[in-house]
Amino acid sequence: MTLDMQVVVKFHPPAYDIRVENAPIPGIEHPDDAIVKVQLAGLCGSDLHVYRGHEDVDKEMICGHEFIGTVIALGSNFGVLATGRPSLYATLKLGDKVVAPFTVSCGECHFCRIGFTSRCIHSTLFGTPSLPGGQAQFVRVPKAGGTLFKVDDIAAVSPNTPLDDSSLLLLADILPTGVFAAIQPLQHAKLAAIISGIAYPLNGYLPEGLGRNAFLSAEDTVLTLAVVGLGPVGMCATVSLLDMLEDIRAERGVQFRIVTMDLNGTRREKMLAMVESIYGGQAPPNIAIADLDAGRDIINEWTGSLGCNAVLEVVGNNSALRLAYDIVQPFGVISTVGVHQGPPLPFIGREMYDKNVSFDFGRCPVRAMLPMAARILLKRQDVFAGVGGKTSLIEKIVGFEEAVDTYRQFDKGLCGKTLFDPWKK
Amino acid sequence: MTLDMQVVVKFHPPAYDIRVENAPIPGIEHPDDAIVKVQLAGLCGSDLHVYRGHEDVDKEMICGHEFIGTVIALGSNFGVLATGRPSLYATLKLGDKVVAPFTVSCGECHFCRIGFTSRCIHSTLFGTPSLPGGQAQFVRVPKAGGTLFKVDDIAAVSPNTPLDDSSLLLLADILPTGVFAAIQPLQHAKLAAIISGIAYPLNGYLPEGLGRNAFLSAEDTVLTLAVVGLGPVGMCATVSLLDMLEDIRAERGVQFRIVTMDLNGTRREKMLAMVESIYGGQAPPNIAIADLDAGRDIINEWTGSLGCNAVLEVVGNNSALRLAYDIVQPFGVISTVGVHQGPPLPFIGREMYDKNVSFDFGRCPVRAMLPMAARILLKRQDVFAGVGGKTSLIEKIVGFEEAVDTYRQFDKGLCGKTLFDPWKK
Structure with missing residues (x-):
């Protein structure tokens, strides 16, 4: 393992084969990309479709489509206020905390302009063979100015409500x-x-x-x-x-x-x-x-x-x-x-x-629903919040060393919704 | 044939057997009934479902679910302004010209109150074993104060627009x-x-x-x-x-x-x-x-x-x-x-x-759509109007003596939409 390597959760075909491995840290490939350092990544029921072999995935891939984290690199298109581009291309900065919807959406095509972001013409699902997923230490986010959602934008609505990270993770997909x-x-x-x-x-x-x-x-x-x-x-x-x-x-x-x-x-x-x-x-x-x-x-x-x-x-x-x-x-x-x-x-x-x-x-247009979901999260964080509590949606947070076991338990219904902290030792 | 008999178009099971016969003139069976003397009755593509035996009709029945005509008898509930009842129970009179939607709707149940009249809890389709149809000289209309639509109500909107009868027939179903x-x-x-x-x-x-x-x-x-x-x-x-x-x-x-x-x-x-x-x-x-x-x-x-x-x-x-x-x-x-x-x-x-x-x-809630359909008919009668014209929806009007042949032709695609005039000799 070199300094360029990260730890990831990988699926190996055909089914039921999850391994924690090293992989290269992704870099900017396109001027619209951002690299996010993952803080928490979720395990979702639909990850089991791949795990069980139902999606016919025929090559190794990094799993997961729910994650939050911090921006650590930005493509050359950021910081420039280009006419008609989503505002995040002008305002997203290194160090910003972000929620990633489970699919990429450019914010600029016909479908994104109307709000049908899950059918963006550039739509890709994280945690598939075509786009490495969020159960990793670092993730490349394409079309990041259209895709990502800044946590500061929620805090601006309600500056006095602290939002815990496990609650924020709910915004990536399920809420x-x-x-x-x-x-x-x-x-x-x-x-x-x-x-x-x-x-x-x-x-x-x-x-x-x-x-x-x-x-x-x-x-x-x-x-x-x-x-x-x-x-x-x-x-x-x-x-x-x-x-x-x-x-x-x-x-x-x-x-x-x-x-x-x-x-x-x-x-x-x-x-x-x-x-x-x-x-x-x-x-x-x-x-x-x-x-x-x-x-x-x-x-x-x-x-x-x-x-x-x-x-x-x-x-x-x-x-x-x-x-x-x-x-x-x-x-x-x-x-x-x-x-x-x-x-x-x-x-x-x-x-x-x-x-x-x-x-x-059909599939939720997460990016379009995020402002409304964030309002509900702010209002009902007391219900959703915490890990392992009576009303918590999240049962536990574990490190990647428990990923193999966690997939196995989750598949058998032996545990509830689990988050990975990619930095937990 | 006595004075109490009328001429009707009857289907005989299992299929392809249409006969023009005498039948008793229907009478008031319930205080909410009206008896309508039919002026024109339509032959519709969905009549062919019965004709071809696809609806598994196992007894004789009078055909047809599209008709217009004149009210010749009313049950005892008419003429009385009962609280909460549809206004037609108070205002419908003998001699009124009416359009009958292809299904009965009471105007008073949960579905009718909202406007979902095709799912009235009393819904019955004309021209089925449970309700004799409109290809007859006389028809009994149940829940007539909820079901029927007065042609005067259209004329009131646009008194200077004469509406020809073949156009009015379009309001029973297809428009x-x-x-x-x-x-x-x-x-x-x-x-x-x-x-x-x-x-x-x-x-x-x-x-x-x-x-x-x-x-x-x-x-x-x-x-x-x-x-x-x-x-x-x-x-x-x-x-x-x-x-x-x-x-x-x-x-x-x-x-x-x-x-x-x-x-x-x-x-x-x-x-x-x-x-x-x-x-x-x-x-x-x-x-x-x-x-x-x-x-x-x-x-x-x-x-x-x-x-x-x-x-x-x-x-x-x-x-x-x-x-x-x-x-x-x-x-x-x-x-x-x-x-x-x-x-x-x-x-x-x-x-x-x-x-x-x-x-x-699903099935059109005709009664609820009628005001809007009538507005479109008034505006576009020049397009729809007439019989056999280049833009007419109606190809011809025939007497019942041509009913057997007309069903046969219509089934084979040899003629277009045809109306019956039950009084034509």
Whole structure:
């Protein structure tokens, strides 16, 4: 090992082979690059797709797509205020603390300009054969002026709120993805008819000049939503949804009920602890945390068997999608943010027609969701914060020497969300 | 045949067996019923699902779900202004001319109150074993105060515009369904980011207090949409979409391009004639009418191969759905209003994730769309109007004695949309 070498967590194909190795420290390859010294790197459920061989990765690669750290090198395009370029190209400095979204986004293409940053034409996912990941001591970040998010920008919003590093790590993927899962149905025109109190089709296709729907009854203006899957993203989705729905209740008088569902009792206990923490000790009666059968029963009881206005499907497999369809009401919305794989969708066309169902699928545009996610993190850091606590999303922080064991445990469900500190001895 | 008998078009199972027969004149069965004397009844592409035996209808039934006519009898609940009941229970009179949407909607249940009238808890489709259809001289209309639409309500908006009866028939199904196909994507949050000029996620989840997106370029604010399928509903969807997009261009400065696609040259010729009629003789360069291969080429050329912001899928089968997916861009919206049948959807989960695609499926809530459809009909009656003309959607009006032949021809694609005049000798 020379001074040019770092320690990284590497995947070796075909599957179940993780090794901690030395690798060259990356350097600037393009004037838009930054090099980040990693402070914390996360292990995420979707790392297991590679680990288990489901992504058909056929060469060695550095793992991980969640990391925060400090900028230690910048390409020649930084520090120059070029017209129309994202502001970070002018303002990012050596020493800045940053969050890296799990995909690269240039901030300049058609999709980035609109805010659809997960479909940037330069999009690359960290921790794949095409871009070395964050489970390393150093990472090269392409299009860094579009991709990175400065922690100072959060601190500027709320200078008196200290943000601990394990909470910041949540901004790389799981909290923005939870926010995205929650906001998609709340922004859908079908729910707008209830939230706005304007009868569908909302009196037209432009939002101005609308009149109240005099026929709406109190029971119509209660939103019933379900969250299917209480992994870390599902928990983030639930906390985000609660925040948005409390705002809607305060501003619009629209009441809500949420059923969160998971097979796993440990996850349900943590979700309950989080809800209790948000509501000062006791979960209110409009929030239920249940297994799948009990969850269905609660939905039927609450809605007279009509079903939910929207379902957040945060698992990413067909049985969760099927459950979402079964519990959504006609003209309902299914928001699905998990990484679905190869099987055909478990629906026939007639089921779609007969229920007037809407789907919003796909990968979270993390960079676009970050300002909103940061606001929720600032507000709810007491819920998310800490390591190993009753409501913490993070179970432990370990050094790379425990990486091999940690992957093995995580794969078998023997540990929860774990962060790596690449400098821990 | 007695004075109590009428002439009707009946389907006999299992398939391809249509007979013109006598049947009892229906009477009031419930205080909410009306009896309508039919003036015109339409033959629709979805009547062929029954005719071909695809709906597994196992008993005789009176066909048809599109009709207009005159009220000749009313149940005892009419004429009374009951609190909270739809206004038609107080105002509908004998002799009123009405349009019947193709499904019954009570106007009073949870779904009707919101505007999701196609999922009324009392929903029944005319021309099925459970509700005799409109290809008859008389029809019983359940929940008539919620279901029917008074032609006087259109005339009140524009007293100087005479509406011919064959145009009014379009309001029973195909024009509202076209409007619905067009409005779903235009109201979707993903298109709102472009139409409003507010970057996704629209600065939040409530529509107030939003700022313009300074990064949007001229090319981002051009909406590219495709219409797949130019049957009568696809033509109505195109005319509706043009109307909405011209409004959006006038009010927001958002430009648009539309590609309409069909395999059938006769349909494309009619679509072209309609567009020429709207634009005073010549189709503008931002509107293309093409076969499927040429349509794909035009989309690629116009969008630099990015694809369409939204696709209106107005066919109702898997090859059309697949085409819609292939030509929609990441973060695009697919609006699909056709009656899909039994096969599984032609997609794997990963395709949904990888393109962040949104789907709005299902049956048009005709009653809720009728005011908007009536406005478009008033504005564009010159395009739709008449029978057998170059731009007419209706090819001919025949008596019931031609019903058997007409079904046979329509099934084989040998004639276009045909109306029945049940009183024609």
